[in-house]
Each structure stands twice: as structure tokens, then as C-alpha cells.
Amino acid sequence: MFKKFSPATDIATHTPLKQSVQRNLRADILAQWAIEPETLEAVWPKKEGLVLVKCREHIAIYTVGAEPLFFQHFDGPYYPTLRFLHKYPYILPQVQVDRGAIRFLLAGAHMMCPGLTSPGGRLPPAEAAIPAERMVAIHAEGKEHAVGVGLTKLSTEEMKAVNKGVGVETACYLGDDLWALATL
Amino acid sequence: MGKKRAQSPPRPAVAEGDGASTSQTVEPPKEPRPPQKVFYCEVCSFPLEYCEFGSSLTKCKEWLKEEHPDLYDKYYSEEALTTKIGTLSLEAQAKLDKEAAKKEAKADAKADAALKKKLASQVTIKRIERTKRKHVTAIHGLEAFSIDLKKAAKQLAGRFATGASVTKNAQGLDEIVVQGDVSDEIFDMLEKGDGVLKGVPIANVEIVEDKKKKAE
Incomplete structure (x- = not known):
């Protein structure tokens, strides 16, 4: 999504959001992420206005004090930015890819099932399976911090069974153009 | 709305006394969880452990050795290097290293060209x-x-x-x-x-x- 993104040409508008819209957004995010209201409040205080940055191809980035916090594609889920995820790694369920896949992930590829099911990869056990179309944090073998944020295309149980094709669609990753934008 | 704003003190942890806490009245207001501190490389902006996948590994290493020798040992000592290979086979690792070196050379050349262009413009x-x-x-x-x-x-x-x-x-x-x-x-x-x-x-x-x- 952010493989090629330059603020000069791809950003359409900056608009501060209405309080009522912000309230709804806050509720949505609390429902989508495993985050306590207090913690969210600390990074996004009520007094601090949220700014919606509209970009081409229906990408909307939300910033607080010029720092991107999360983004959305069409009406999809609200993905946290990677910097945000590094600070609060527990807000999303985690999957892990093996070491061989890191290189491809950093080039913006979607994550294929074999990379997740191989010995270096890790998927949650059957009782904690993640359904399809959910946000996940992509971690990497032997690394502490997340390397990307993605959307599962199959449920984790299906990934184990099929073991072929795209398992997690990458939304943003380490070193993409959103990562390069520390502030907007 | 305006009144509430004026009343609420600047500390966010206390500020949610005027709305959010109604649902959880029994407990005292919870403190926000502190964010995790992540060390980012100042050369390639990645978390330190991902420098090896960036296009400026040698520079990152130099910088880290200079600024934080203890962290350098953590990431680039002999044993760290052997453990990080993990489940990957040796040939695959060699291939990866080779490609990393190639990528680095390419990035260097690109930076050089950009600098030259800048000086000439x-x-x-x-x-x-x-x-x-x-x-x-x-x-x-x-x-x-x-x-x-x-x-x-x-x-x-x-x-x-x-x-x-x-x-x-x-x-x-x-x-x-x-x-x-x-x-x-x-x-x-x-x-x-x-x-x-x-x-x-x-x-x-x-x-x-x-x-x-x-x-x-």
C-alpha cells in the first residue's frame, strides 16, 4: 500500500475531524485493537484533535500532532502504523514468518503460507486461531519487534491446511514510504 | 463540551474522569500502560535488529559500535550471529549475505549518483x-x-x-x-x-x- 508514496503528490487534503466523528473512531478502534482506553488516551488525548490526511487510492491516514497513528484503506480496519505498533506490540494478534521471508517482506511482498508454517514461522495454536480478514502484526524469526502489519487472507487453521499462496496481505512494512514519514 | 475541556487537567490519565470512567466506576482510574522503548538505528531508521536487512549495514554497524558498544555486542557478536541463522540452511544464509552485500553496493552507487546530481544542479x-x-x-x-x-x-x-x-x-x-x-x-x-x-x-x-x- 505504501510501497510508493510521496507526500507531495499523493496527499490530497489535511482536515481536522469533528468531535463526533472522533468519538466514533475511538470506539471503533477500541473494538478492533486489544488496547485499554487509558493507553489509547495517552497517545491520543481527547483534547488533541485528530487530523485526517486523505491520500490517493482511498487511503486515509490519521495523525495526532503531525505524527501518523493509524491508517485505513476504503472502509477497512484501522491499521496502526508500525512505529505505533512497536510501542504497544500487544494490541494486535501476532504471526511470525521465518528468516527467509524477511527479505521479501521488506521488499513489500505479501506473506505466503509456507513462510508462516515452516519451523521458523509461528501461527497461533488451534484454540486461538485467527479468522480470515483480521489485522495481524507480522513478526520475524529471531526478532523482537514487528516488521509489518497485515491482513489475514485465510484463517490461520486454513493456512496450516492449505499451505500455499498468500496467507497474510501486507499493509505496511519496515522501510516502506509510510515508515519513512515520521511526521506528516 | 467547552466547559469540560476547561475543567479537565492536562494529565490524560486523570482527564478521563469526566466520561470514560462511568462504565468502570468501582476501580480507580487506571494508569495508561507505558509504551515500549524501541531503539532505532540512526543510519537506516530501522530497529537495530533489522539493520542487517537494510541497505547500509556496514555504516549501521560502525555507528552502533561507536555509540552503543554494548548493543553492538548483543547484535553482532559471534554467538549472536550463529543463533540468528536459526532454522535457515547454510547455503540459504550465504545467498542472503551475498544479496545483502549486493544491495548495499547498489544503494551506495545510488547515493553517489544523487549527490553528484545535486552538486551539478x-x-x-x-x-x-x-x-x-x-x-x-x-x-x-x-x-x-x-x-x-x-x-x-x-x-x-x-x-x-x-x-x-x-x-x-x-x-x-x-x-x-x-x-x-x-x-x-x-x-x-x-x-x-x-x-x-x-x-x-x-x-x-x-x-x-x-x-x-x-x-x-
Whole structure:
């Protein structure tokens, strides 16, 4: 999504959001992420206005004090930015890819099932399976911090069974153009 | 709404007393969880453990060794190197290393080319005649020296108390147009590196005149 993104040409508008819209957004995010209201409040205080940055191809980035916090594609889920995820790694369920896949992930590829099911990869056990179309944090073998944020295309149980094709669609990753934008 | 705002103290942890806490009245307001501290590499901006996948590993290593020797040992000591290979086979690892080296060389070459281009690019200050004795000054090529054109235009407008704007010229490239003949002053500002107009080698700046020649 952010493989090629330059603020000069791809950003359409900056608009501060209405309080009522912000309230709804806050509720949505609390429902989508495993985050306590207090913690969210600390990074996004009520007094601090949220700014919606509209970009081409229906990408909307939300910033607080010029720092991107999360983004959305069409009406999809609200993905946290990677910097945000590094600070609060527990807000999303985690999957892990093996070491061989890191290189491809950093080039913006979607994550294929074999990379997740191989010995270096890790998927949650059957009782904690993640359904399809959910946000996940992509971690990497032997690394502490997340390397990307993605959307599962199959449920984790299906990934184990099929073991072929795209398992997690990458939304943003380490070193993409959103990562390069520390502030907007 | 306004009243609430005025009342709520600046600390966010306490501020949610006026709404959110109604659902969890029994417990005292919870403290927000502190964020995890992540060390980012100052060379490639990645978390330290991912430097090896960046395009400037050698530079990252040098920087880390200098600034944080303890962390350097953690990530690049012999045992760390062997454990991180993990489940990957040796051939695959060798291939990965080779590719990393290749990537690095490529990035270096790219940076070199960009620098060369930057050093070679010209800034032109053009005096354009409008009517009779009126002129505008167009400055072209500042963006090559990573100067924010909008900010520069604002600064020039303030400095000369005239209009200054960023417009596209005939070739579709951005330039700053300042009203009035201020080419010499702008040249001086570039020489001194005033405000945002920093980092332009003065040898690359030239003043040209458009249309009828006038006596200086």
C-alpha cells in the first residue's frame, strides 16, 4: 500500500475531524485493537484533535500532532502504523514468518503460507486461531519487534491446511514510504 | 463540551474522569500502560535488529559500535550471529549475505549518483520584465537542494514585503516567483544561507535576465 508514496503528490487534503466523528473512531478502534482506553488516551488525548490526511487510492491516514497513528484503506480496519505498533506490540494478534521471508517482506511482498508454517514461522495454536480478514502484526524469526502489519487472507487453521499462496496481505512494512514519514 | 475541556487537567490519565470512567466506576482510574522503548538505528531508521536487512549495514554497524558498544555486542557478536541463522540452511544464509552485500553496493552507487546530481544542479535567479520598470524574480532549481519551496517563498515574501509564490513554469517545474526586482538580494541570501535557504553552493547560482536588457 505504501510501497510508493510521496507526500507531495499523493496527499490530497489535511482536515481536522469533528468531535463526533472522533468519538466514533475511538470506539471503533477500541473494538478492533486489544488496547485499554487509558493507553489509547495517552497517545491520543481527547483534547488533541485528530487530523485526517486523505491520500490517493482511498487511503486515509490519521495523525495526532503531525505524527501518523493509524491508517485505513476504503472502509477497512484501522491499521496502526508500525512505529505505533512497536510501542504497544500487544494490541494486535501476532504471526511470525521465518528468516527467509524477511527479505521479501521488506521488499513489500505479501506473506505466503509456507513462510508462516515452516519451523521458523509461528501461527497461533488451534484454540486461538485467527479468522480470515483480521489485522495481524507480522513478526520475524529471531526478532523482537514487528516488521509489518497485515491482513489475514485465510484463517490461520486454513493456512496450516492449505499451505500455499498468500496467507497474510501486507499493509505496511519496515522501510516502506509510510515508515519513512515520521511526521506528516 | 467547552466547559469540560476547561475543567479537565492536562494529565490524560486523570482527564478521563469526566466520561470514560462511568462504565468502570468501582476501580480507580487506571494508569495508561507505558509504551515500549524501541531503539532505532540512526543510519537506516530501522530497529537495530533489522539493520542487517537494510541497505547500509556496514555504516549501521560502525555507528552502533561507536555509540552503543554494548548493543553492538548483543547484535553482532559471534554467538549472536550463529543463533540468528536459526532454522535457515547454510547455503540459504550465504545467498542472503551475498544479496545483502549486493544491495548495499547498489544503494551506495545510488547515493553517489544523487549527490553528484545535486552538486551539478543549477539554481537560476531570473529577472523577468513585466511592464515598463516593473519586474518579477523567478528562482528555479532550489528543490534539488532539499529546500521546501513553500517555506522559502514565505520567507522571501516576509523579507521583501512583496508577494512570493510557488508556481509551475512552462516546463511544468516548480519555481518561486517573487514580485519586484530582488535578484541581487536573493543571491546574497543564498550566499549567506539565510533561514531555509541553506546548503546551496554559491558557484551553482546564476543570475539571468529575461527580455530587454536594462542598464543596472
